[in-house]
Amino acid sequence: MTDLATLEPDAGVLDRRDVLIRGLRELVPEGSVIADEDGRRAFETDALTAYRQMPLAAVLPATTQQVSRVLKFCGENGVKVIARGAGTSLCGGALPLQDSIVLGVSKMNEVIDINFENRTARVQAGITNIDISNAVAPRGFFYAPDPSSQLACTLAGNLAMNSGGAHCLKYGVTTNNVLGLKIVLIDGEIIEIGGEELDAPGYDLLGLIIGSEGQFGVVTEATVRILRSAEGARPMLMGFNSSKAAGDCVSAIIGSGIIPVAIEFMDKPAIHVCEEFAKAGYPLDVEALLIIEVEGSEDEIEDLLSRIQEIARPFKPTGIRVSQSAAESAAIWLGRKSAFGAIGRISDYYCMDGVIPLGRLSEVLADIGKICARHKLRVANIFHAGDGNLHPLILYEANDPSQVERAEKCGAEVLELCVKVGGCLTGEHGVGVEKRELMLTQFTRVDLEHQMRIKTMFDPDWLLNPAKVFPLELRPS
Amino acid sequence: MSDLIQPSEEKELAAAVADANSAQTPIEVMGAGSKRAVGRPLQTATSLTTEKLTGITLYEPTELVLSARAGTPLAEIEETLAENDQHLAFEPVDLGPMLGQDAGLGTIGAVFAANLSGSRRIQVGAARDHLLGIRAVSGRGEVFKSGGRVMKNVTGYDLCRGIAGSWGTLAVMSEVTMKVLPRAQSTRTLLFVGLTDEVAIEAMCAAIGTPFEVSGMVHLHGEFAARLVDSDILRRPGPVTALRLENFEPSLDYRCARLTESLAAFGKPAELDDAVSRDFWSNVRRLSFLQGSTDPVWRISTAPTNGAKLVAALARRLECRVAYDWSGGLIWLQAAPSADAGAAEVGRVVAETGGYATLIRADANLRGSVNVFQQLNPGVMALTRKLKESFDPAGILNPGRMYSGV
Numbered sequence: 039m040t041d042l043a044t045l046e047p048d049a050g051v052l053d054r055r056d057v058l059i060r061g062l063r064e065l066v067p068e069g070s071v072i073a074d075e076d077g078r079r080a081f082e083t084d085a086l087t088a089y090r091q092m093p094l095a096a097v098l099p100a101t102t103q104q105v106s107r108v109l110k111f112c113g114e115n116g117v118k119v120i121a122r123g124a125g126t127s128l129c130g131g132a133l134p135l136q137d138s139i140v141l142g143v144s145k146m147n148e149v150i151d152i153n154f155e156n157r158t159a160r161v162q163a164g165i166t167n168i169d170i171s172n173a174v175a176p177r178g179f180f181y182a183p184d185p186s187s188q189l190a191c192t193l194a195g196n197l198a199m200n201s202g203g204a205h206c207l208k209y210g211v212t213t214n215n216v217l218g219l220k221i222v223l224i225d226g227e228i229i230e231i232g233g234e235e236l237d238a239p240g241y242d243l244l245g246l247i248i249g250s251e252g253q254f255g256v257v258t259e260a261t262v263r264i265l266r267s268a269e270g271a272r273p274m275l276m277g278f279n280s281s282k283a284a285g286d287c288v289s290a291i292i293g294s295g296i297i298p299v300a301i302e303f304m305d306k307p308a309i310h311v312c313e314e315f316a317k318a319g320y321p322l323d324v325e326a327l328l329i330i331e332v333e334g335s336e337d338e339i340e341d342l343l344s345r346i347q348e349i350a351r352p353f354k355p356t357g358i359r360v361s362q363s364a365a366e367s368a369a370i371w372l373g374r375k376s377a378f379g380a381i382g383r384i385s386d387y388y389c390m391d392g393v394i395p396l397g398r399l400s401e402v403l404a405d406i407g408k409i410c411a412r413h414k415l416r417v418a419n420i421f422h423a424g425d426g427n428l429h430p431l432i433l434y435e436a437n438d439p440s441q442v443e444r445a446e447k448c449g450a451e452v453l454e455l456c457v458k459v460g461g462c463l464t465g466e467h468g469v470g471v472e473k474r475e476l477m478l479t480q481f482t483r484v485d486l487e488h489q490m491r492i493k494t495m496f497d498p499d500w501l502l503n504p505a506k507v508f509p510l511e512l513r514p515s
Numbered sequence: 516m517s518d519l520i521q522p523s524e525e526k527e528l529a530a531a532v533a534d535a536n537s538a539q540t541p542i543e544v545m546g547a548g549s550k551r552a553v554g555r556p557l558q559t560a561t562s563l564t565t566e567k568l569t570g571i572t573l574y575e576p577t578e579l580v581l582s583a584r585a586g587t588p589l590a591e592i593e594e595t596l597a598e599n600d601q602h603l604a605f606e607p608v609d610l611g612p613m614l615g616q617d618a619g620l621g622t623i624g625a626v627f628a629a630n631l632s633g634s635r636r637i638q639v640g641a642a643r644d645h646l647l648g649i650r651a652v653s654g655r656g657e658v659f660k661s662g663g664r665v666m667k668n669v670t671g672y673d674l675c676r677g678i679a680g681s682w683g684t685l686a687v688m689s690e691v692t693m694k695v696l697p698r699a700q701s702t703r704t705l706l707f708v709g710l711t712d713e714v715a716i717e718a719m720c721a722a723i724g725t726p727f728e729v730s731g732m733v734h735l736h737g738e739f740a741a742r743l744v745d746s747d748i749l750r751r752p753g754p755v756t757a758l759r760l761e762n763f764e765p766s767l768d769y770r771c772a773r774l775t776e777s778l779a780a781f782g783k784p785a786e787l788d789d790a791v792s793r794d795f796w797s798n799v800r801r802l803s804f805l806q807g808s809t810d811p812v813w814r815i816s817t818a819p820t821n822g823a824k825l826v827a828a829l830a831r832r833l834e835c836r837v838a839y840d841w842s843g844g845l846i847w848l849q850a851a852p853s854a855d856a857g858a859a860e861v862g863r864v865v866a867e868t869g870g871y872a873t874l875i876r877a878d879a880n881l882r883g884s885v886n887v888f889q890q891l892n893p894g895v896m897a898l899t900r901k902l903k904e905s906f907d908p909a910g911i912l913n914p915g916r917m918y919s920g921v
Contacts, residue, residue, distance in 0.1 A: 155720035156818045156844070178726070200669045211667065213676065214644045229894035234818035236844050237630065237641055239871040240891050240917065241685075241899055245643060245676025249669050269726045289577035295600055295697035338766050393665040396578045425666035426578070465667035473670075480670055481660070488659045489672045491905040495898070507671065 042089050042471060045505050047137040051094070051117055058117060059095050062139070065107040070145075072096040081140040084125040084132040085187075086472060088436070093120065093134035100145040102220060102228055102258040108141060109256060110226030118501050119224070121252040123164065123195030126187040128389055129470030131199060131251055135505060143194045146258055149173045158217060158234050160261045163194035167201075170262065179264045182209035185466065186375050197257050200249030202466035204374070205331075207424035208299045209265065211466065213248040218261035221247060221254070224497050234261060246492060251468055252503040254496040268333035271299065273370045274343055276350060277324030277357035281305060284326035285399035287353040288423045291330070292396075294349050296342060302329040302374050303423035305403070308381070308431070311418065315380035318373035319366070321357030328423065329374055377420045378431070385416075386436040388445045389429055392456030393465035396426045402459055406430050406452055413448040415441070427465035428456065454479050469507045477509055486512055517543070517560050523567040525650065525658060525689040531563060532687060532911070533656025541914045544683035546586055546622030549611040550629060554682060554916040555887050556879040565624050568689055573664065576601060580647065580664050582692040585624025592623055596695055604696040605642050606633035606800055613805035613812065614876060624688045630680030633800050634731035634759070637723065637841050639696070643679035648692035651678060653685065654907025664692050677902070683913045684921060685906040699730075699761030703771055704787035704795060705778075707756040708749060710734070712823040715756040716843035718781040720819055722758050723842050725777055727770040731759035731796060734839040739804035743795055748785055758784075759796060804838055805849060811856035811877045812849050817870025819843035825868045833857045858885035865889065888917045 051058070059073045072078060073095040083090045094117070099105045112119050118138035125132050134140050146162035147169070153159070154177055161170055167188040170181040184203035185191055195201070197219070202211040209215070218232035231247070232238035247254050278284040288301055304312065304320075304327045313320040320327055332342040343360055350358075361367040373380075381387050394402050403419060406428075410417040416433040430452055434445040453463050453473065457480045463473050477486060490508055493500065500513065520542070522528040535542050543562040545551055565586035573582035576599040583592055589607065596602050607626045612618045625631075627649075632641040639645075648662035661674035678686055710718060715734040722729045733756070735743065740755035749755070760770050775784060787795060798804075805812055817825055822843035829835060834851035850857040856877045865872045871889040874882065891899060896918070903910070903921045915921065 153818070153820070154724055155717075155820045157723065158818070177724075179724075200673065202667050206667070210640060210644060213673065214640050227894060229898070230892065231895060233869060235816040235870050236636060236841055237632075237680075237816055239816075239873075239889055240895060241902055242630070242643060242676045242680050243895065243898055243902075245673055245679070246902075248676075249673045266724050266726050292579060293577035295700075297697065334766065335769060337769065341763070341765060393667050395575065395580075395665060397575060422667075427665075427667045460663070461665050462663050462668045462670045464670050465665070466669055468669055469671065477671065480663075484657050485659045485661070486671070488653060488657070488661075488674065488906070492672060492674075492677070492902070495901040495905050 043510060044135065045510065047135065048116060051137040055094055058115060061111060062095065062097055062108065065111055066097060066099050066104050070098045070100070072098070081122065081134060081142070084127040084130060086128055086130040086133070086470070089130050089133050089471060091134045091136055093138050093140045096140040096142055098142045098145050102222060105141070105222045105256050105258055106226040106228055109222050109224050112139065112501060113224040113226065116499065116501065118504055120503050121194070121198070121256045123192030124166065124190045126191040126195060127199065127470060128391070128467045129464065129472040131468050131470040131506065133471055141256060143192065143256065143258065150259065153234070154179065156234050157264050158261050159264050160259065161193060162259055163197065163257045164192050167191050167193060167196055174264045178267050180267050181262055181264055182215050183212045186378065193260060194257055197248050197260060198250065198252045199466065199468035202427070204300045204302060204422060207301065207422065208297055213245055215263045216244065216248060216260055217263060219244060219247060219257050220259035221257045223255045224501055232261065251470065251507050253493050253507065254502065269335045270339060271331055271333045272339050272343070272361050273329050273331040273367055274346070274361065275320065275357065275359045275370065276328045276330065276355040277321040278326045278353060278355055279324060281326045281403045282400035283353040284328055285396065285423070287328065287350050287355065289396055290349050290353070291346055292424065296345060298330050298346070298424065299333050300329070300331040301422070301424040303327070303419070303421050305419040307416065307418040308377060308420045311380050311384060312373040312377050315383070316369060316373035316376060318369045319359065320373060324356060329370060381418055381431050385433040387431040387433050388449050389431050390449055390452050391427070391429060391464045391467040392453050392461055393425070393427045394456050394459050394461035398459045399426070402455060405455055409451045409455065410448055413444040415444055415448055426461065450476060471506055474507055475509050483512065490514065517562050520561060520563040521567045525568070528568065528687060528689055529652045529656055529658050532652045532654065535561065535911045536654060536656045536909050539909045539911065541911045544687050544913050546625035547588070547620045549616045549620040550614065550625060552614045553610065553875055554882070556883045557913060557916055563687065565622060565687065571595060572690065573692070579666070579695050580692060581695050582664060582690060583623050584690050585688040586622050589621045589623050589626055590619045600698050601695045602698045603645065603693065604635055604639040605645055606635050607631040607642055608633045609801045610875065613802045618801050623691055627679045627691055628681065628683050628688065634733060634796065634840050637732065638728060638730045643676050645694045646675045646679050646691060647694055649675050649678055649688050650690040651686040651688045654909060654912045662692065666694065682916050684903060684916055685912065687912065700763045701767055701789050702759060702761045702792040702796070703767050703789065704792040705758045705771065705775060705784040706744070706748065706787055707782055707784045708751070709753040710756050710781060712826055712839070714781065715754065716819055716823050716839070718756060718778055719758070719842040722774060722778060725774060727760060727774045729758050729774070730761050731757070732842045733757050733799055734843065735804060736837050738836050739838050742804050743798050748787070757795065759792065799840070802847065805847060808849065809876070810849050810852055811881070812847060812875045813857070813861055813872050814875045815846040815848060815865060815870055815872045817844060817846065817868065821868045821870060822846055825864055825870065828864045828868070829860060832860045855885050856881050862886070862889070
């Protein structure tokens with residue numbers, strides 16, 4: 039991407055690098071501070087690979103106490119700290135600064151306790167999202183938020199970004215599925231908030247911390263809600279000859295009182311790339327495809343799918359296919375969940391995450407097409423239709439500086455469009471560095487000041503993941 | 516008699532709060548005032564109500580979203596939703612009647628300000644989980660917004676949740692936007708009679724561990740049960756454990772049968788039909804069993820598996836009647852009148868077992884002398900004070916309603 043404006047690095051910190059690294063090494067077990075160039079390179083970027091910056095060092099603590107010591111040390115020495123889970127952020131949430139350390143939580147990945155009666159699991163925050171579900175699956179339970187990157191991404195990162203997923207239409211996003219946290223503040227203080235009970239006393243600090251993009255503290259443990267899985271689930275494919283018909287069909291289903299557990303939308307370019315990759319049996323002769331999944335017993339699934347087909351009839355769906363086996367269902371979801379990777383094989387892409395009111399869907403998709411055409415770029419659309427969370431993938435050639443610049447401009451215009459129609463800049467990826475300068479299109483200065491004061495309250499010197507979320511010019515001096 | 520400010524526009528609201536901020540005049544903030552008697556007593560010369568800030572400003576049934584000015588009566592919103600077979604899935608409890616007020620007086624703003632959730636909390640989440648966006652005036656007298664009108668939104672910090680449950684101490688909401696959901700076609704209830712607390716909670720935890728999506732689970736002590744269930748159903752007096760299922764009719768047949776089967780160890784339940792079920796759960800929602808008394812009432816939130824133990828420990832020292840909601844995780848405890856409303860015992864036992872307690876009903880003198888909202892651990896308390904200062908530096912909004920100095 040084009041050069042990223044950033045904060046002037048703290049020369050005092052850069053000059054003292056060797057001393058600081060020696061200091062950090064005294065706080066954590068041997069081998070937990072990575073300072074050599076090759077080692078640090080693993081931490082220079084996240085899934086927004088266009089931006090790269092080598093940190094001073096990476097520190098990989100194994101306990102809450104070690105995190106506390108490291109943060110206290112950084113707080114006292116004015117060293118900035120970028121917390122990192124698995125580095126799967128699509129908005130540069132884990133992008134380091136030249137004068138920062140990266141604090142990786144990946145060593146803290148244990149399940150501490152599971153209570154099926156209370157439907158809770160207490161885990162260390164560095165655990166991967168899928169490993170929570172894996173730990174409770176033998177008893178028929180799961181952890182609901184399921185971002186596409188769930189095989190790799192950590193709960194810590196999910197907490198930072200308040201991640202969603204394909205099934206959040208029914209089960210909610212991260213903030214709806216967490217009951218308690220252990221968080222370490224920049225002065226080293228360890229605070230426990232909430233617990234196993236369904237609501238925490240006093241102000242909803244839990245709700246404020248989730249989605250704060252690593253700017254308030256470092257979460258080392260969490261108590262999450264686990265849910266009993268449905269008896270069964272089955273996806274159905276429905277093709278349409280226009281995006282409008284598909285969008286109207288989604289509205290009609292929801293308006294009828296049925297909330298499918300997932301409704302995913304793909305446009306023609308996305309369908310072709312994903313089919314090529316996953317061989318899921320997606321129809322290739324349609325303009326738009328819906329993957330609709332419902333849950334329940336065999337009979338209930340039959341009943342719901344036939345109700346949905348009845349509702350869909352006026353929108354003239356083609357190529358209706360109900361999955362007939364677990365293998366077929368897995369293939370259908372594989373196509374969707376690996377969509378970004380599949381598109382990545384044919385082109386570089388820039389993934390947007392805007393949200394729009396569902397009623398504006400066809401109009402917005404048409405306008406996105408026009409914006410991309412104006413910038414002479416191709417676009418593929420894949421998204422969670424039930425909640426209006428769009429993921430336009432703008433295709434470009436990373437080695438062509440002119441295309442890079444156009445892709446950035448194009449992306450910003452797409453997000454501005456989302457805000458204009460009543461939506462927002464990001465539904466589940468977060469603001470990070472990527473969208474910070476667009477924040478004033480959605481918020482007033484006063485709105486942002488109310489947010490930034492909370493940042494200051496947790497982290498008076500703005501050492502934790504600074505230069506993210508807010509436009510640089512608005513930072514308190 | 517205190518002055519009453521009744522803004523009918525957000526601008527007026529902002530001006531009134533800004534004036535109070537510059538004059539450092541504390542104000543009592545409320546909707547319709549149906550929950551005025553909850554919290555530490557306030558001593559302010561001025562009250563502000565959002566009652567005149569009314570009207571539904573947006574409703575898109577196919578997008579599952581509704582916006583309304585904060586003073587809009589909850590009853591009006593529920594009627595509008597019902598016309599489209601939709602509802603607020605978290606079925607906010609109505610604290611009014613047990614506080615001696617009429618039912619259905621509350622405003623939508625207050626539902627979120629108090630984070631009031633009902634029995635369906637265990638399935639669909641709390642009030643705060645359904646709040647998509649707010650417009651509000653902070654104690655600085657400044658209008659700000661957070662969230663929006665779409666289902667998913669992680670743009671900036673999540674102030675909606677920060678403001679929900681803050682009892683008007685951080686900001687006065689002027690408009691709220693919420694997620695709404697379809698109502699189930701039909702409701703049925705399985706009713707077990709005579710289970711002890713411990714066994715009832717075991718049954719409820721087992722039920723919620725099935726895939727049948729139980730959407731409400733209460734266990735009522737005999738005195739409370741008798742007020743909610745007809746004697747021809749109850750047959751013999753005793754505690755009642757009720758499990759609610761909601762779905763399409765054919766699913767209900769199937770799920771009731773399967774759930775009964777999987778809970779066979781707990782006896783054979785009676786089955787309440789749609790009409791009787793709806794009546795039962797609407798009484799639970801209005802906390803009918805707590806009405807007609809002025810005895811102190813505690814609301815205790817804990818892990819379900821701790822519920823019975825916690826109540827047994829309290830019952831040894833305190834004469835009390837109990838209803839459990841949320842599969843045992845929410846306890847409504849009506850204590851016999853005493854000098855401290857049982858605060859010392861409740862505080863001690865809750866500290867031992869885990870969870871927290873709030874004194875919901877007690878006269879103003881008592882609410883001024885005991886902890887209404889349980890004391891927080893020092894780290895959380897420090898953050899609480901800073902958050903208050905960040906939104907309301909002059910400390911003018913409902914000062915001291917939750918905690919002294921906050």
